Amino acid sequence: SYHIDRAPSDAACAWTRHGKRFVGAVEKGNILACQFHPELSGAWGRELISRWLAC
Known part of the structure; x- marks a missing residue:
């Protein structure tokens, strides 16, 4: 799977x-x-998608 293993210094990251x-x-x-x-991802994932669509 594709991924990054170093966090960009100017971005917020979740590990x-x-x-x-x-x-x-x-x-x-x-x-x-x-x-x-x-x-x-259940309710959390639905909430995340709802927030994306609200932007």
């Missing part, structure tokens, strides 16, 4: 571990990228 530690999500300004499927 995770699956075999090794990597950045699971990055936010910078109005850009948010994630290395997971929010639609499969």
